[in-house]
Amino acid sequence: MSCPIPPNEKARLAALYELALLDTPNEPVFDRITRLATKLLSVPVATVSLMDAKRQWFKARLGLSMREVPRDIAFCAYPVMEAAPLIVEDACKDSRFAQNPLVTESQGIRFYAGIPLKNSQGLVLGTLCVTDTRPRELSEMDFKALLDLADIVTDEIKLRERVVREQKEKEASQRALSKLHHSLEAQIEQRTHELRLVIETAYDGYASIDAHNRVLDWNLAAATMFGWTRDEALGQPISTLMLPDGVPSDAEKAPVTTQATRRDGGLLPVEVRCKSLAFHDRQWRSLFIHDISERQQLERLRDQQAREDVLTKLANRRALDERLPEAMARARRLKKPLAVLFLDLDGFKRVNDNYGHGVGDELLREVAKRLTASARETDFVARWAGDEFVLILEGVEPEAITPLAQKIIRRVEQPLTMGEATLAISTSIGVAMYLPDAPETAQQLVKRADVAMYEAKRAGKAQVRIA
Template sequence: MSFPTAPDEDARLAALYELALLDTPEEPAFDRVTRLVTKLLNVPISTVTLVDAQRQWFKSSIGVEAQETSRGVAFCAYTILSSEPFVVEDASQDARFSQNPLVTAPEGIRFYVGIPLRSLQGFALGSLCALDTKPRAVSADELATLQDLAAIATEEVHLRERVVLEKKNAQAYQQQLNELHRSMECQIERRTNELNLVIESAYDAYISIDAHGVVLDWNRAAEVMFGWPRKEALARTITELIFPTGLPPRNNRMTITSTARRRDDTELPVEIRIKALMIDGRERRSLFIHDITERQQLERLRDQQAREDVLTKLPNRRALDERLPESMARTRRTQQPLALLFMDLDGFKAINDTHGHAMGDELLRVITKRLVQAVRETDYVARWAGDEFVLLLEGSEPTVIEQLANKLIQVVQEPMTAGKAALNVSVSIGIALYLPASAETANELLKRADVAMYEAKRSGKAQVRIAQPVDRTC
């Protein structure tokens, strides 16, 4: 099959070959990115692809057995020509790909989205892509996530380019040093060793200090990362510049996670590797520092998504399982009662059956908004499952709780208009009170509220029932 090429194809291939990434072993930096793509976008296939003259080669892949394919069948051959993300929602309906053997094969490719991976000079060397065997659309959030991950993969590529450039510079510098007087051989060896360490360790910033923490060397990456020009950093102490509380203890076998300070006093999460060496009987320490801001942001994003309901953006069941024991502990400490309201919508299945799940989802979002607006800012509303919600009320008087529950019934019963149809549902609520002296567990408290909710349903729905108190006390 034929494939399109860019006007700068020769220069693009030269940049790719100079990078020397083709036909190299797997690397954790790229494998982590493809794993995150499959998890965050919920796709079975993800690759980091380099596009050669006649083939596409996978530097990292999930869900693909082959190491490479011909360029003629490569979706990525189109991605590298695009300045924007390249999206194919259904390849079987796309004239460019409908006869592609990767599409016509059993369980063939249907969905594809790719982000170009560009060199420091702007050449598209390959792409980060997500694929599925089912047609689908890509949301703005998914596209933003893929672009963030592509930025991480691109930075790894840029790092290799810097290493290649550093090697070239080191070779040229070595040639110059070899022409100098023999009395400078010691200085040549010292400088060469430091450059080799920088290349070998491949961290963004390289800083050399003496036994007293005074800066002896400070590379360009350190200038960019911390805002201190090399001339101003030299001869200052490392604590004065970036580690005001002192340099973390050295560990030659492991990286150290710490917080550094920039020149503008902003903080930067970093990973540090410290290597000690003796030169002319004097101790020197080499610091290799890597900015982990993006990695921590991704970790926080994954943590948030694990505890947030995708549809309603409320805390999910996992988040409630963590919050409820904390609320019960506060109740025991403050001696203030805790109420748990278990709510189940009445008639929701009929809405799904009659108007479709999309309308049912919209109704859940509307009801979520109503519930949140009807309670205090300090109250905790979570989506338990399906059309079930849980509300935690801390420090509320028992006489007020039932009044609030009846108010919630009225709020939920307000019809929602969808086109010409009026959607009507109600809610049955079970209330379980947790008292400071109770020895009840979180699961037992939820069970009591759930049982009370079913009693409300059996009594005619759209009603409130208060669970029987437990006999056990601490």
């Protein structure tokens, strides 16, 4: 069979190989997506796949024994080529796939839905797909859920890209420093003037210290970082100027991250690398000090973004998966109950249909604000998916749950005016109580709340049901 090839195939493969995800072990972050996909869409098979030059390789798979298939028979080759979702309701009726061995075999594929997974440059590296052995239609809600799951995988791919890029930059920096060290060892006397110029214009701080840890040299970057001029620093112990505990003992083996002290008493996170030198019975050590405050800030921001819903700025499902087991552990330790509220907006689809997704997004942001305002400081509010939200209430008594949930319903029902339109929605809430002695997992607890929410919808919407 012929295999569709996108016009940017060379760049696409280069980006895929640079990511270094092919032929790697399973990882929980991807396995969790396939589990959620099979549960949310009620399908037997879900995969997170990467499209290599001649094969489709599965990074995560559920309901499928094989680890890869030839690219020329892979359904996912089409969404990779077109960079757009592909839905096949009945493969036997689709001329592209009717004779495909994956379809003609016993219990072969009849239904397929695949979402492209793109990197930060928009190159399609693979797909999130679900399949079934019987024909079926994909509802709009199921399609949105699949898109949401694909967005989570895409965010993880982009995070891996940044990590790879930062690692390369770090390695390049280390190679440059190593080259400078060799230069110092080989030409310390012959090229004193050139060395002084390099040190003075270096971005990193540099200090040379003797056997008693007193400063022999101090460059401009060090003066800027720590507030001591070169004349003030010369002859002073390094512990007085920036490293109260002295030079880290492992700094000669590899860069060491530590907290340095500035002249004004402030702390500065730095990476310290040390090199011992000897010449004509004279011994000293060269210290290279790199300010990593910006890098740490970026790492904190990256960690926050990985756990934050982009649209509403609430915690996302990944953050909820981390927070709920911790909250359950506290409930067991403190012997206090815990409640999970699962909310689904009533009438949200009508808003999207009548006013467009832009208005729908603004409505979701407003609902997020109202839920946050309704919660206590110790409560946890997360966006589950689409127009679904989850609240974790710790230390709450059972009799207080219903009044609190009804208060949330009233607040969500308050009309929202956007331009000439007045939007009115409500919410259905399912509640699951967790008692400290209950043998229940976090996933089971959320599932109970989800089921109770659907009972509230069937009861007429804008209702509260306790599991």
